[in-house]
Amino acid sequence: MLMQIKRKKKKRGTTTTISRTRMKKEEIVVAAIVVILVVVVIVAVLVVVEVIVVVVVVVVVVVVVVVVVVVVVVVVVVNSSSSRNTKPTFFHLLTEPFLSLLHLLVHYKLPVPxxxxxxxxxxxxxxxxxxxxxxxxxxxxxxxxxxxxxxxxxxxxxxxxxxxxxxxxxxxxxxxxxxxxxxxxxxxxxxxxxxxxxxxxxxxxxxxxxxxxxxxxxxxxxxxxxxxxxxxxxxxxxxxxxxxxxxxxxxxxxxxxxxx
Known part of the structure; x- marks a missing residue:
């Protein structure tokens, strides 16, 4: 009986660990997809409005994406060793590209309010x-x-x-x-x-x-x-x-x- 109880506890612990790992992977995938979509929209707007600056903007965007990915990985690694939640951190990471996109739309005088x-x-x-x-x-x-x-x-x-x-x-x-x-x-x-x-x-x-x-x-x-x-x-x-x-x-x- 004791052996069966221990086995059940091990299985529950393993299942919990797998579910947490899946949640972290899903958070990383969602963050990466949102960042990529923002980058694509920014580049598309710049191609339509002013093709000359596309190369410079692409370089800057690549650097930003790399920094965001590194920060996301660090946050997930830190979260794996603590009980803190990473969702508020993803809110901060994904809001800045959105606000930057709005600034670009206004700067290039596109039809926005x-x-x-x-x-x-x-x-x-x-x-x-x-x-x-x-x-x-x-x-x-x-x-x-x-x-x-x-x-x-x-x-x-x-x-x-x-x-x-x-x-x-x-x-x-x-x-x-x-x-x-x-x-x-x-x-x-x-x-x-x-x-x-x-x-x-x-x-x-x-x-x-x-x-x-x-x-x-x-x-x-x-x-x-x-x-x-x-x-x-x-x-x-x-x-x-x-x-x-x-x-x-x-x-x-x-x-x-x-x-x-």
Whole structure:
């Protein structure tokens, strides 16, 4: 009787392991299919609108796809050794290509509703707010990093809505770029803190690490602000040179905007 019970337990454990492996494989396949479809649509749009930039875009898209596949594999490997779910991670991975596609449609002035990219970004931030809100549980450190994620998301929503009202104000793109980079870099930081892939030893209950998370968030904010300001300054100087050359040659330059 004891041998039969042990055999039944082994069979159940084997069946559970096989089902989990199948679920992971299905998640990878679904993510890969969605990414490939997004890539095909982007390339098709660019072929129709402007064939010259197809080669450059294809190279960029290939790099993005490789990065996404690597991240998916890493997430699945990490999930295999923990009880965490990878579905929220796939939400983050698959939303960015969709938003990028909308930006391309608006940039190349295809027949889409006005300010569609802003509306899509605002909706994305609202959905992500609820996604992060449902993660407000667990240890003190886990709660703190997710609260800081909510701060970054709310800042992003405010930045997008504010830019709709003041599209041609130079401060708005800097603010939006800073918040978008902050959201991305802090998401990486949250993964490092919770999953500990580098073996840094973040103690989930130690008060010192809880306070350290807030300091790291401020460093992320300052660093991303410096990057956004540096990039905008270099772009403004280069654009000024183009304007000066146009004035000297008698040519007129049309003003640039966020939508090109």
């Amino acid at each position: 006005r300010d569609l990219d802003y509306v899509a970004n605002a909706c994305f931030f609202l959905v992500e707010t609820f996604t992060i809100y449902w993660h407000l549980h667990g240890s003190a450190l886990e709660y703190r990093v997710h609260v800081l994620s909510l701060v970054a998301i709310v800042m992003g929503f405010v930045a997008v809505v504010a830019e709709v009202k003041a599209k041609h104000h130079m401060t708005m793109p800097i603010l939006r770029g800073t918040v978008f980079m902050l959201k991305g870099t802090w998401l990486v930081q949250v993964g490092i803190v919770l999953y500990n892939p580098l073996g840094l030893g973040w103690d989930q209950t130690e008060v010192t690490y809880v306070n350290l998370a807030g300091i790291h968030f401020l460093w992320h904010l300052l660093t991303n602000l410096a990057v956004a300001m540096t990039t905008s300054t270099i772009t403004a100087l280069a654009f000024r040179q183009v304007i000066d050359k146009g004035k000297n040659s008698g040519e007129t330059q049309r003003p640039l905007s966020f939508h090109g």
